[in-house]
Amino acid sequence: MDNLFGYQTGQTVFHRLTGSAKLIIFLLLTISGVLSFDIRYLLLLTVIALLGLWQAQISWQQIRVIVILTVIFALLNLILIYVFAPQYGVHLFGSQHFILSSGPYALTQEQLLYEAMVLLKYLFSLPLALIFLFTTNPSQFSAGLNRIGVPYSVAYAVTITLRYIPNTQRQFFMIKKVQEARGYNISKKSSWTQKITGVVRILTTLIFSTLDQIDEVTQAMELRRFGKGKKRSWYYEQSFGKLDAIALILALGFLVLGIGLMMINHSRYWNPFS
Amino acid sequence: MKKNKLSTRSVVAIGIGAAVFLILFKFIAIPTGIPNTQVNVAQSWLSLLTVIFGPLVGFLVAVIGHSLNDAISYGSIWWSWVIADGIYALIFGLLIKKAQLLQGKLTTRKAWYFNLGQAGANIVAWTVVAPVLDIFIYSEPANKVIVQGLLSTVINIISTAVIGTALLGIYTKNKVQKGHLVKED
Numbered sequence: 067m068d069n070l071f072g073y074q075t076g077q078t079v080f081h082r083l084t085g086s087a088k089l090i091i092f093l094l095l096t097i098s099g100v101l102s103f104d105i106r107y108l109l110l111l112t113v114i115a116l117l118g119l120w121q122a123q124i125s126w127q128q129i130r131v132i133v134i135l136t137v138i139f140a141l142l143n144l145i146l147i148y149v150f151a152p153q154y155g156v157h158l159f160g161s162q163h164f165i166l167s168s169g170p171y172a173l174t175q176e177q178l179l180y181e182a183m184v185l186l187k188y189l190f191s192l193p194l195a196l197i198f199l200f201t202t203n204p205s206q207f208s209a210g211l212n213r214i215g216v217p218y219s220v221a222y223a224v225t226i227t228l229r230y231i232p233n234t235q236r237q238f239f240m241i242k243k244v245q246e247a248r249g250y251n252i253s254k255k256s257s258w259t260q261k262i263t264g265v266v267r268i269l270t271t272l273i274f275s276t277l278d279q280i281d282e283v284t285q286a287m288e289l290r291r292f293g294k295g296k297k298r299s300w301y302y303e304q305s306f307g308k309l310d311a312i313a314l315i316l317a318l319g320f321l322v323l324g325i326g327l328m329m330i331n332h333s334r335y336w337n338p339f340s
Numbered sequence: 341m342k343k344n345k346l347s348t349r350s351v352v353a354i355g356i357g358a359a360v361f362l363i364l365f366k367f368i369a370i371p372t373g374i375p376n377t378q379v380n381v382a383q384s385w386l387s388l389l390t391v392i393f394g395p396l397v398g399f400l401v402a403v404i405g406h407s408l409n410d411a412i413s414y415g416s417i418w419w420s421w422v423i424a425d426g427i428y429a430l431i432f433g434l435l436i437k438k439a440q441l442l443q444g445k446l447t448t449r450k451a452w453y454f455n456l457g458q459a460g461a462n463i464v465a466w467t468v469v470a471p472v473l474d475i476f477i478y479s480e481p482a483n484k485v486i487v488q489g490l491l492s493t494v495i496n497i498i499s500t501a502v503i504g505t506a507l508l509g510i511y512t513k514n515k516v517q518k519g520h521l522v523k524e525d
Contacts, residue, residue: 151481192415226355
């Protein structure tokens, strides 16, 4: 529970890449997958992401919860799409091949293909994000953000967020327990009024302690002249190596492939029915 | 060179504010009884932070907090909703800028101002921005995303009206008392 991000030291290829390279690759591949509605491309992307996950040597125990949650979330969304728009695939591909029955809720090949693509779109980025989270030191991540053009004040804010998540989590559960001990419960059994009073009590405590913390940290940073220079250096700054260049070129090539496919298909969709 | 607009205090407020936002997002959700829909307490926290620190801080808290939470809970960042959340804070912050909600006690008039502002910003963000981006970026069926958007709009407006207003009241009350103590010194 203490380590939401789960960064672990290791010696895999992904550990040796710099934080900024990984961030750019993650963004490039995510954009590719979000843009494309070509099932062949999405399958390829998913396979690559899974191979990467295997290479990164992350154990199933560590990622079980997040994988199950993501799959449940994705399936719920697929059901919702079917309930609201059972013939959306037909509308997208402009043809109709029935598999089961007829009528407005008939199952068509087009709908199946569309829903499969949506599922892949939910799932392909999970291995990518897991690789990123498990192999990137949070401090390198912020240095990487600054390097790709995010202003350093914002990058520094992200560092503070990452640094304070475990603290806030601990504080939150402590406050929650204290309030529970005083009889303010926000569990499923309590009534609406009880839940709201409980939540407001937790939040009130959290707000004032957080505002105090903000003041303290601000003073400490001002004493150290934060924000006076136009640039700042990072403790965890890394220089680009050969490995980074190769990985970046591969990721860029993948995006170009996706865009190329879109140009051949004349749209974001690949239509096997026409 | 562009002048750095964020003060040190704002940078810290964004950092710690986003951490609290993420924790609330992840660990407090009051189920409404409708599947897959919860009252998100984090939105009230975001509104209060926006009142105290302004629209830009609110925007960045929402974007950083929401995207990090998506990444660690689902592995994929649902950009359309992340952006919509940021836009909520931005619009809300701009709408209430002139109201001086933190000067003195929370009067009925100020509470109305706060709530009209949050309602307006919620409507723009969740009924317009989020569904439109869902359709453009993810090509989701229109009727589905519009229903989802409307549902979140209603839930967010109600929860911010109840919890957000309460928090603002408690905050301003305590702040005024602190001010009095300094004066008497």
